[in-house]
Amino acid sequence: xxxxxxxxxxxxxxxxxxxxxxxxxxxxxxxxxxxxxxxxxxxxxxxxxxxxxxxxxxxxxxxxxxxxxxxxxxxxxxxxxxxxxxxxxxxxxxxxxxxxxxxxxxxxxxxxx
Amino acid sequence: xxxxxxxxxxxxxxxxxxxxxxxxxxxxxxxxxxxxxxxxxxxxxxxxxxxxxxxxxxxxxxxxxxxxxxxxxxxxxxxxxxxxxxxxxxxxxxxxxxxxxxxxxxxxxxxxxxx
Numbered sequence: 001x002x003x004x005x006x007x008x009x010x011x012x013x014x015x016x017x018x019x020x021x022x023x024x025x026x027x028x029x030x031x032x033x034x035x036x037x038x039x040x041x042x043x044x045x046x047x048x049x050x051x052x053x054x055x056x057x058x059x060x061x062x063x064x065x066x067x068x069x070x071x072x073x074x075x076x077x078x079x080x081x082x083x084x085x086x087x088x089x090x091x092x093x094x095x096x097x098x099x100x101x102x103x104x105x106x107x108x109x110x111x112x113x
Numbered sequence: 114x115x116x117x118x119x120x121x122x123x124x125x126x127x128x129x130x131x132x133x134x135x136x137x138x139x140x141x142x143x144x145x146x147x148x149x150x151x152x153x154x155x156x157x158x159x160x161x162x163x164x165x166x167x168x169x170x171x172x173x174x175x176x177x178x179x180x181x182x183x184x185x186x187x188x189x190x191x192x193x194x195x196x197x198x199x200x201x202x203x204x205x206x207x208x209x210x211x212x213x214x215x216x217x218x219x220x221x222x223x224x225x226x227x228x
Contacts (some may be wrong), residue, residue: 042222043204043220043221049216100172102155102156102157102158104155
């Protein structure tokens with residue numbers, strides 16, 4: 001699997017957009033970008049995933065660069081409850097074991113009032 | 114729908130003892146995964162079941178760890194005998210299928226402390 005690089009920590013003001021970057025320069029053509037987050041004492045929570053097109057769901061948006069070497073997770077209006085560790089994972093899809101993941105260190109996002 | 118549940122939430126045992134962790138996946142999810150985070154380390158994959166069959170157990174650290182999923186429903190992870198380095202949080206996750214459009218749903222983990 002391609003390795004990902006994320007900043008260790010970020011701050012965001014409540015109500016503002018949180019933009020979390022992820023570098024995955026060694027990503028290959030069949031690998032998807034997944035984002036999960038872990039709020040203290042809970043298990044990781046799926047947020048969103050994509051291959052090459054930008055994706056949006058009720059939680060967030062995922063912007064993937066044209067060369068697919070990096071992506072950005074956007075929380076459009078961050079709340080205090082979005083404070084968590086955010087993990088960017090690259091994983092091959094289609095008939096592969098999409099659960100065989102190592103989560104890396106992630107980005108600790110702190111939303112401040 | 115009920116989420117992935119894990120029991121117990123916490124377990125404190127002495128070195129050399131045996132502990133069994135249980136995971137109940139989301140109903141209908143054929144795929145069940147075990148992960149763990151040991152102190153200061155990343156969350157790492159341990160193994161993957163498809164129904165009752167072990168599909169991939171390449172992440173299991175050694176033969177003191179035994180996972181089962183009889184009947185393809187709940188799963189257990191037994192550590193026997195436990196060592197100090199086994200302390201950490203053990204997560205279970207399930208998914209409907211193994212492909213990219215079936216994200217993982219995690220339980221809240223079992224925090225294991227070996228003293």
